[in-house]
Amino acid sequence: MKNEFKDFSIIDKELTVDGTVSTKGRLIIKGVVKGTLVGQNVVIAEEGAVYADAKVGSITIGGIFDGEVRALKELIILSTGSCKGKIVCKDFVVETGGILNAHVTCINARDDDSKKILLASGKNK
DSSP states (O other), rough: OOOSOOOEEEEEEEEEEEEEEEOEEEESSSSSSEEEEEEEEEEEEEEEEEEEEEEEEEEEEEEEEEEEEEEEEEEEOOTTTTEEEEEEEEEEEEOOOOOEEEEEEOTTTOOOHHHHHHHHHTEEE
16 A cells, blocks of 8 residues: 655644644644644644645544634534634534534535635635
């Protein structure tokens, strides 16, 4: 089986990043990110927090997310996660116990314009 995420990065506990975070591969956030987040596969751990505008391939929220997120594939809120703000994504899952307080737009994968809708949503801030 091919390793889909060869690149791997961690923003560890007690680390705060204020500005733009851009990464390929998988990013695990155990600390705090404020500003802008761009990534392929992002995981916010239970102890992590993100206060940002994010454009990602997929995101799993086990901690706190507050802001606007555009996920080309999926957004998952785990039972320990909390999401507030605005969401545009293809697939969307909230586990029992997860907290959602956001405006959600799910795009249809079969819709030819779905990618255009997703990308355009970032222009209307």
